[in-house]
Amino acid sequence: MKHCLVVDDSSVIRKVARRILEDLSFEIVEAEDGKQALDLCRQKMPDAILLDWNMPVMNGLEFLSALRQEPGGEAPKVVFCTTENDVAHIARAIRAGANEYIMKPFDRDIVQAKFAEVGLI
Numbered sequence: 001m002k003h004c005l006v007v008d009d010s011s012v013i014r015k016v017a018r019r020i021l022e023d024l025s026f027e028i029v030e031a032e033d034g035k036q037a038l039d040l041c042r043q044k045m046p047d048a049i050l051l052d053w054n055m056p057v058m059n060g061l062e063f064l065s066a067l068r069q070e071p072g073g074e075a076p077k078v079v080f081c082t083t084e085n086d087v088a089h090i091a092r093a094i095r096a097g098a099n100e101y102i103m104k105p106f107d108r109d110i111v112q113a114k115f116a117e118v119g120l121i
Contacts, residue, residue, distance in 0.1 A: 001027045002120060003044070007037040007063065008052035008081070013104070017050050017081070020108045024121060034063030038070075045072045048120050050111075051098075053082035053089070061096055068097040077118040081106060 004026040006017045011032075018028045029046065031037035035058040037049070049067075053060040060080060067073045080093045081102040090101050099118045102110055115121045 001025060002047040003027045003029065004048040004050060005029050005031060005037060005040060005046040005076075006050045007031045007034065007055070007060065008050075009033060009055040010052070013052070013081075017111070020111050021050070023108070024112060024115065034058030034060060034066070037063055038066055041067055041070060041073065041076070045070075046076050048115065048118075049076050049078045050081050050102075051078055053080060053084050053093075061092060064093070064096045064098060077115075077120055079114050079118065 004021050006014050006028055008014050009032050014030045021028055029040055031040055033055045051060045064078060077099045079100045079102055080098045083104045085103050093101060100114045102114050
């Protein structure tokens with residue numbers, strides 16, 4: 001079973017993402033900010049990360065930059081999931097190492113399609 005880390009400061013978003021991803025046969029771990037997520041990655045590197053942009057403590061972009069410098073940190077497929085929808089934000093995310101980008105609000109079809117595009121399904 002593939003392991004996915006869901007990183008979002010909203011418990012509602014984490015719960016919705018968990019339901020969708022568990023239906024797609026992922027084992028889920030949750031974090032509410034980038035620092036907590038980085039600590040979890042250092043314990044066990046996930047196969048996939050569904051990542052929010054705007055969070056306290058350490059935002060998604062800061063987390064992604066730090067993740068990609070960790071041993072094994074190049075391996076997880078990272079899908080940004082955020083309300084930031086302008087081209088500049090998307091370009092910054094891709095340059096920082098994101099594999100794909102999902103806009104909030106999202107549904108099962110969108111998540112499934114994006115995870116399939118990056119080879120996770």
